[in-house]
Amino acid sequence: MTSIEKFLQNAVTPWMGSRGEHSDIVLSTRIRLARNLAGHRFPLDFSREEAEDVERQAAAVLTGEDNSFSCIPMDSMPALKRQVLVEKHLISPQLADPERPGTVILSDDESISIMINEEDHIRIQVIYPGLHLMEAYEQADELDDRLEAKLPYAFDGDFGYITSCPTNTGTGLRASVMLHLPALSMTNNMGRIAQAVSRLGMVVRGSYGEGSDALGNVYQVSNQITLGKSERDILKDLLDLTERLIEQEERARRALLERTSVKLEDRIWRSYGILSNARVLATDEAATRLSDVRLGIDLGIIEGVDVSVLNELMIFMQPAFLQQFAGETLQPGERDVFRAKLIRERIGMERGMEDKTEE
Template sequence: MSEKNISEHVSGCGEWYSLPGPLSDVVCSTRVRLARNLADFPFPGHFKSDDPVRVQTLIFDAFLKSEKADSYQALAVAGIDPLNAGLLIERGLIQPSTLNSPGGGLVMRINGKKANSGLVCTINDEDHVRISCFCSGLDCDTAFENCLEVDELLQKSLQFAASYDFGYLTANVKDCGSGMKLSARVHLPAMAFLDEIGPFFESIVSKGVVAGPAFSSFVKAGAGIGNFYQLSSNQAGTGSELEQLINFTAVLKQTVEFERKCRESIIRSRATEITDRIVKGFSVAKFSLLLDLREALMIISDIKLGKALGLLKGVDDSSLTPLIYRVQESHLKTVIKSGNFNFPPDISENTEKQTERLRALIIQDTFENLELIK
């Protein structure tokens, strides 16, 4: 895959991001990840000699020799330029560590000429292969089914390391067993507004779910920008895949229920405060000339909450979720690089301000039909 192809596959809105999903007013997206390692090879952290290349070749060949070879695109990550690397990272398709991994690789499922960036396999990061599928809203079952399809495809020609006592063997002992990690990005502004985030997150730890900020690079001490958080399972060794899916889905439904109750409480007892916040977010979205990433994510959060509370109309969640990715740095720089923009003279040589200007324009364009409900 060429550098141009990378941009074509991931710079636009991935199809799944734009699809409506169950309970998407709270659950933005769901991800299922299966970690697998080849038998007779050490984990990537203990590779020797030509192990990285051999593992990468074996996994690439397994896809290329499969009956659905045309549905997958393989890519060695060595030599990817920083801009395209940023695109892949912002989409969640790879971790920064993958770029520096010997024999690092990426396999994306494609439909025709367009990538379905909802399913991706990373090669030689912490494990030999990690199969991940993303779905809009709360949809663990679909994500798992897609991952399982790829897992079964690979096992037709590869032998994965496993034991009767420990299940699938992984580099991180916490992933041993099913090798499965479940995660979801959730939007919890009402819990945060009522200072319920901490107690709620503590209550789900006993259920095998941990929580943290969704955008950890831009936050302080546990607070999530725009009140976006990530919930993740941490019990791959407990129960079957089905039991783990049921448990995680139940916790997500509990999260949705409590967040909605908090929203009802706010609109009932603190309507003036929350309406003021939504109106301010509306104004900033409509009239700002420059926006940094933190400001943009806060706007998206406020608009998403305002829609859920019935204070705004003219936008839906299937537009808001892609916007989270469209306002990221590498995505904006890719748009600037591929387009012909006439920026004001005072920022014509300032790439940071150009990015902030384009971010504001994208926000305004997305919310062109946004209206306050009086």
């Protein structure tokens, strides 16, 4: 087993390699529920003793009789490993802050991550591959019921669940889908779409949420309204919007194939060649090239490469992952060299496997 294979064996989150519904466009579905305990100040204004009490109560419910969860205090984890969890979308940058007394409770397959003492006392997060809003919500709701049966939630009959930020009050539900929209990006439609989405009470952000860029044409679409609508209505509205975006992306892909097929194929194969041979790759270029190749796989232009490899590489090319693999701190220029090496060798592994299959 090569060093890359060993690294991937330990680093890959199991759900990343799964194929869900509409997985050629929808990378993942995420459900997040924000909850707080009655009688405790919010995390932005409480003491370490209060933080430890919240952690103890939540951990007792989830890990007491269930060994499929691990409780990991942030202050026991090196900064690099905390950042890796951010890059894997398992915790927020806020929870990774070493000045804050936070904890994450993770399921073995990392499809469930429960952030303790982030902006709210408890943030339940469930991630599914592809488009599975209802399934992800039902699992999050089951965990929520399990916690609420043992813990005194802060709840108001008129306003619903009380949260640190008023924009989460009500259901406390933030549902999102991660979409790969290269054709809509290539045809310069994303600005128009983002404006239209905002009028529907939804928001389009980059792959790492508010303030982040849409690396590799990956966008996160989520609800903005949590008060005045039921959970089911929020999920239905997001599902309807997602299905419309899928249809628009599929139309844009067909149009590109019909009108500029040679240019499109040339772009895709050039990106494949660069990823297979480059010695230096910055984050933005790597993300763009990976997006092109993923589109090529989804359109049947490139064969013999599993799309899950592209999913992995979009995560593994991030700074913390690169340094974890290298086993040392890397300066930006060194990361660009190491990123190119990792991507080159990973794609080479896929090519090698294809050659063996053909033999």
